[in-house]
Amino acid sequence: MRSTTFQPVSFSLFDYRTYLFSFVFIIGNLVLPQICHLIPDGGKMLLPIYFFTLIASYKFGLRIGLLTAILSPLCNCLLFGMPSLIVLPILLIKSSLLxxxxxxxxxxxxxxxxxxxxxxxxAYQLVGGIAEYFITGSLQSAIQDFTIGFPGMLIQILGGWFILKKLAKYEC
Structure with missing residues (x-):
C-alpha cells in the first residue's frame, strides 16, 4: 500500500485546541482499555492504552502527544486502578517514547x-522494552509486548494507518 501525503498539525501550549484535542484523545485512552479489559488479558494482548497516543502524536505533534501519553495512564490508574502503580512507570516511559x-x-x-x-x-517497543528490562530485571516482562501484545501492535499499525489516512484530509 502506498503512503499518503500527510501534514502534521502543531498547536502552541497557549492554544485552547491543544487541551481540547488532548482531552478527546485521553477520553479515548480511558474508554478503549475498559472495553479491551472485558477480554481476558485484553490489556496485555491488545495494548489499548497506546492507541490514541499514537494518533494524537502522529497527527497533532509532540505537545498533544505527550499530554495524552502522560495523562492517559495516570487517569486510568487513578480512576480504574489499571495500570497498577507497579507498572505505571513503565507505561509512562513507553507511552512517552511513543x-x-x-x-x-x-x-x-x-x-x-x-x-x-x-x-x-x-522503535518505541524496543527502547521501552530495554527500559523495562533495566527497571524490572525481567527479560520476560521486557519482551511481553512483542509476544503477548503482538496483536495490539498490529492493531496500532493497521488501525492507526486507517484513522491517520482519514485525518490526512483535514486541516485543523
Missing amino acids: AVIAAKIAQYSNKVSFIHLAVTIV
Whole structure:
C-alpha cells in the first residue's frame, strides 16, 4: 500500500485546541482499555492504552502527544486502578517514547504509511522494552509486548494507518 501525503498539525501550549484535542484523545485512552479489559488479558494482548497516543502524536505533534501519553495512564490508574502503580512507570516511559517517536517520524516524513507506523511501533517497543528490562530485571516482562501484545501492535499499525489516512484530509 502506498503512503499518503500527510501534514502534521502543531498547536502552541497557549492554544485552547491543544487541551481540547488532548482531552478527546485521553477520553479515548480511558474508554478503549475498559472495553479491551472485558477480554481476558485484553490489556496485555491488545495494548489499548497506546492507541490514541499514537494518533494524537502522529497527527497533532509532540505537545498533544505527550499530554495524552502522560495523562492517559495516570487517569486510568487513578480512576480504574489499571495500570497498577507497579507498572505505571513503565507505561509512562513507553507511552512517552511513543509520543516522541510518532511526532518526529510524522514531522520529518510528512507521510503516513504502514512502514512509518511499523517503524514507530517497533522503535518505541524496543527502547521501552530495554527500559523495562533495566527497571524490572525481567527479560520476560521486557519482551511481553512483542509476544503477548503482538496483536495490539498490529492493531496500532493497521488501525492507526486507517484513522491517520482519514485525518490526512483535514486541516485543523
